[in-house]
Amino acid sequence: HWVYRWRNPRCNGNLPPGSMGWPLLGETLHFFAPNPTWDTPPFLKHRIKRYGSVFRTSLVGRPVIVSTDSDLNYMIFQQEGQLFQSWYPDSFTEVFGRQNVGSLHGYMYKYLKNMVLYLFGPESLKKMLHEVESVAATALEKWAGQESVELKEATANMIFDLTAKKLISYDPEKSSENLRESFVDFIKGLISFPLDIPGTAYHKCLQGRKKAMKMLKNMLEDRRANPRKVKTDFFDYVLEELDRGDSILTEAIALDLMFVLLFASFETTSLAITVAVKLLRDNPRALQELTEEHENILRNRENKESGLTWKEYKSMAFTFQLINETVRLANIVPGVFRKALKDVKFKGYTIPAGWAVMVCPPAVHLNPVNYKDPLEFNPWRWERMDQKGASKNFMAFGGGMRFCVGTDFTKVQMAVFLHCLVTKYRWQTVRGGEIVRTPGLQFPNGFHVKITERQTESKSNTRI
Numbered sequence: 414h415w416v417y418r419w420r421n422p423r424c425n426g427n428l429p430p431g432s433m434g435w436p437l438l439g440e441t442l443h444f445f446a447p448n449p450t451w452d453t454p455p456f457l458k459h460r461i462k463r464y465g466s467v468f469r470t471s472l473v474g475r476p477v478i479v480s481t482d483s484d485l486n487y488m489i490f491q492q493e494g495q496l497f498q499s500w501y502p503d504s505f506t507e508v509f510g511r512q513n514v515g516s517l518h519g520y521m522y523k524y525l526k527n528m529v530l531y532l533f534g535p536e537s538l539k540k541m542l543h544e545v546e547s548v549a550a551t552a553l554e555k556w557a558g559q560e561s562v563e564l565k566e567a568t569a570n571m572i573f574d575l576t577a578k579k580l581i582s583y584d585p586e587k588s589s590e591n592l593r594e595s596f597v598d599f600i601k602g603l604i605s606f607p608l609d610i611p612g613t614a615y616h617k618c619l620q621g622r623k624k625a626m627k628m629l630k631n632m633l634e635d636r637r638a639n640p641r642k643v644k645t646d647f648f649d650y651v652l653e654e655l656d657r658g659d660s661i662l663t664e665a666i667a668l669d670l671m672f673v674l675l676f677a678s679f680e681t682t683s684l685a686i687t688v689a690v691k692l693l694r695d696n697p698r699a700l701q702e703l704t705e706e707h708e709n710i711l712r713n714r715e716n717k718e719s720g721l722t723w724k725e726y727k728s729m730a731f732t733f734q735l736i737n738e739t740v741r742l743a744n745i746v747p748g749v750f751r752k753a754l755k756d757v758k759f760k761g762y763t764i765p766a767g768w769a770v771m772v773c774p775p776a777v778h779l780n781p782v783n784y785k786d787p788l789e790f791n792p793w794r795w796e797r798m799d800q801k802g803a804s805k806n807f808m809a810f811g812g813g814m815r816f817c818v819g820t821d822f823t824k825v826q827m828a829v830f831l832h833c834l835v836t837k838y839r840w841q842t843v844r845g846g847e848i849v850r851t852p853g854l855q856f857p858n859g860f861h862v863k864i865t866e867r868q869t870e871s872k873s874n875t876r877i
């Protein structure tokens with residue numbers, strides 16, 4: 414009876430078609446199978462073909478409705494808090510903490526979102542532009558002296574230092590413990606079998622999180638003991654809120670959030686930059702147009718000594734097309750999770766209240782109906798398309814109320830990094846760069862590149 418119920422869940426209407434897989438295990442293993450292409454994962458492809466764009470399944474012990482349907486995705490994003498609510502699986506909660514941004518609602522959520530928007534909104538980014546440029550220029554200068562660099566790791570370090578400085582004024586040079594190292598341990602075991610015994614990757618992941626959380630807690634306590642006159646970072650604002658007395662923010666929530674924010678900021682953007690550099694390497698025409706755009710900016714600059722200005726940043730039309738095309742193909746977030754708050758009717762089907770719903774951006778971004786030759790890297794396709802917000806066919810940064818608050822920050826970092834890279838350097842692949850999604854996108858053997866200064870390159874060519 415139990416197995417029968419597992420396979421045929423109750424529903425006040427017509428459940429979307431699909432299979433619940435094996436008892437308990439569901440279809441989890443198929444879902445996590447590595448996919449060595451840019452294309453939609455086979456798990457989705459097979460089921461879309463068999464059942465259509467909306468189907469049911471069971472993942473990590475939960476019944477889930479999978480949506481690859483543009484209209485349903487749109488409705489899910491628009492109905493946040495009404496018919497659907499942000500929700501992430503228990504296994505996420507285990508490693509990211511109980512109070513991650515995804516599980517916050519109402520007043521607390523709005524407060525924290527505003528705080529992040531304040532720290533990384535356009536006004537702050539304008540002021541940060543020179544700093545982002547100097548960080549990228551310094552990093553590239555260092556890398557150019559080396560035999561090769563693993564780009565994903567190197568850019569993640571670069572972004573981590575910048576974000577940690579902005580969010581919590583962390584300075585790796587001055588700190589006795591290495592916060593970044595704990596995050597590395599955490600990430601290595603993130604997509605692993607959840608078996609918490611010494612020696613396993615998962616155990617290391619939880620230990621990494623524990624260590625990072627302890628360091629963050631110490632830093633927050635330090636700040637409490639030595640408050641600053643002018644509030645500039647996340648800790649300053651958190652302490653102000655905690656000291657208000659009637660706030661529902663607790664120290665535990667604040668620290669969990671700090672952890673998620675740091676993670677969300679450097680893992681995603683570093684992956685996007687690495688994918689962009691790889692795609693540029695493979696597409697000389699796009700590299701040429703990008704280089705021309707950035708050389709023009711330098712050529713037209715009145716004061717040659719000044720760094721990038723906001724006006725110059727805003728003028729990078731082709732760069733923004735390239736960034737959109739990169740994140741469309743990269744599908745950095747392969748699934749966005751929600752929970753149905755009520756029974757929801759959609760095209761003759763019912764999504765039962767309490768069920769998890771997974772919106773699948775890859776199925777939308779790689780659908781030939783939405784994008785002609787979807788696997789082709791074609792930044793020019795964005796010339797005639799809206800590039801700013803989210804749409805039914807573009808949800809790399811989510812959509813609706815929960816649209817990514819780090820989008821502008823990511824774009825600034827990507828554009829500025831590419832500016833520094835193409836105006837001064839050339840690079841070649843040494844090894845690696847293969848794509849495997851598991852189901853997040855990764856470079857299993859790294860992406861090792863040799864970066865050389867352009868002048869040096871032309872001088873040596875002349876010699877030859």
Ligand code: HEM
Nearest residue numbers: 514677678681682685745746809810811815817818819823
């Ligand atoms: C290429 C880079 C990035 C991608 C692809 C990305 C993608 C996403 C997506 C798809 C969501 C929606 C999740 C949902 O609806 O459940 C999201 C939300 C979020 N992102 Fe990003 N993100 C990126 C960079 C960043 C950065 C740099 C930060 C931090 C400064 C950040 C912070 C957040 C936060 C706090 C949320 C939750 C917003 C909310 O629930 O309202 N992201 N991101």
